[in-house]
Amino acid sequence: MGLRLRDTVGRQLRELRYEPTAKRIRAVLNGTAVVDSDRAVLVWEPRRVVPTYAVPEEDIAAEVTAEPARTVPEVEAAGFALPDVTSMPVFDPRVPFSVHTAEGEAVAIRTDGARHALGFRPGDADLAGYVVLDFDGFDRWLEEDDEIVGHPHDPFQRIDVRRTSRHVQLMLGDTVLADSRRASMLFETMLPVRYYLPPEDVVAELHPSATKTYCAYKGEATYRSAVTAGGLLHDIAWRYEDPLVDASEVRGLVAFFDERVDLMVDGVARPRPLTPWS
Numbered sequence: 001m002g003l004r005l006r007d008t009v010g011r012q013l014r015e016l017r018y019e020p021t022a023k024r025i026r027a028v029l030n031g032t033a034v035v036d037s038d039r040a041v042l043v044w045e046p047r048r049v050v051p052t053y054a055v056p057e058e059d060i061a062a063e064v065t066a067e068p069a070r071t072v073p074e075v076e077a078a079g080f081a082l083p084d085v086t087s088m089p090v091f092d093p094r095v096p097f098s099v100h101t102a103e104g105e106a107v108a109i110r111t112d113g114a115r116h117a118l119g120f121r122p123g124d125a126d127l128a129g130y131v132v133l134d135f136d137g138f139d140r141w142l143e144e145d146d147e148i149v150g151h152p153h154d155p156f157q158r159i160d161v162r163r164t165s166r167h168v169q170l171m172l173g174d175t176v177l178a179d180s181r182r183a184s185m186l187f188e189t190m191l192p193v194r195y196y197l198p199p200e201d202v203v204a205e206l207h208p209s210a211t212k213t214y215c216a217y218k219g220e221a222t223y224r225s226a227v228t229a230g231g232l233l234h235d236i237a238w239r240y241e242d243p244l245v246d247a248s249e250v251r252g253l254v255a256f257f258d259e260r261v262d263l264m265v266d267g268v269a270r271p272r273p274l275t276p277w278s
Helices: 005-012 245-250
Strands: 017-020 025-029 032-037 041-044 052-056 063-066 080-082 086-090 104-110 116-122 130-133 140-143 146-148 159-163 168-172 175-180 184-188 194-197 205-215 219-228 231-239 254-256 262-265 268-270
Touching (some): 005 086, 032 052, 041 130, 104 130, 159 245, 168 194, 175 194, 175 254, 184 245, 205 231
Antiparallel strands (some): 017 041, 025 032, 025 140, 041 052, 052 130, 063 104, 080 086, 104 116, 116 130, 140 146, 168 175, 168 262, 194 254, 205 219, 219 231, 231 254
16 A cells, blocks of 8 residues: 555654754854854654754853753643644644753753853754754854755755646635736645735735744745725735745745635635644
8 A cells, every 4th residue: 555655744743853964054142153063963853843953062162051941831732733744733933942842951052142042952862962952042044154044944845836827816705816827836845835926916905014924945925914895814915025046936926825715726616724824
């Protein structure tokens, strides 16, 4: 019997996973480079869907001190739905680093500056001597000489963009929000297909929002709210004005959360996906 690969991935989400990387990894804290390692590994704690970096403790040029254990209530019930991959709630980057699902010791990385970053010494023998680092706790990260944002790249995840002449409509009830035959479809591993449309094909009035998010693969997204007869749909659409290389083909195009509106492709309604953004 064949195996659907995403089912295999779903089962592995329950485990502590790691993968060595050949990249030189550096991190800056309080203006000082405190991490410099060519022995880093990517680590996914159980239920985490994106990785973070761990480095040997001797590659950290700062004081590493034990932190008091933090009590995190209802960890089992926390998380977000990703039912096409697993029935277990998953932890995306919105779940703080301080929520740990592996055995180990919480630590802090301290310099003479005002801020400190969190870390974690995993109890797994395969990662003995390593400290997992809170990506958001540092000022800046470099893979070789290139800065990265959001989180480290997963080497088993990718993006593909394909132009399509299919008839794509975004609807809310009988109201057309967008109508295009010039969409670009963005395929991202384990996530729903996203349809990016030329702004000229967006029918709804969109108002810029102050919201911004960062994707490790696509860059900084800026958000738009749509004006409808029923009121304002907050942060329903987004675009990448200056995307990273992998997403350069969707520069300036507009995508909608089809978790919250209705997607029609060639006149056929697509079911609303259930994701962490639902």
